[in-house]
Amino acid sequence: MNDKNSEEKISLAAKDLIRIEKKCFYGAEPERDRLKKMRELIDRVAKEVSGDN
Secondary structure (H helix, E strand, O other): OHHHHHHHHHHHHHHHHHHHHHHOOOOOHHHHHHHHHHHHHHHHHHHHHHOOO
């Protein structure tokens, strides 16, 4: 049950990140770097939760 809750939170975070990326497409380099790091962290946590690691 906890895994399902975690997966839902990750999914919502990923959707929010996509929205942020679309708004900041023309942003400065530091903003794009932060977004890239957030995306990588979400991917890593999603793999850990799903047990693909």
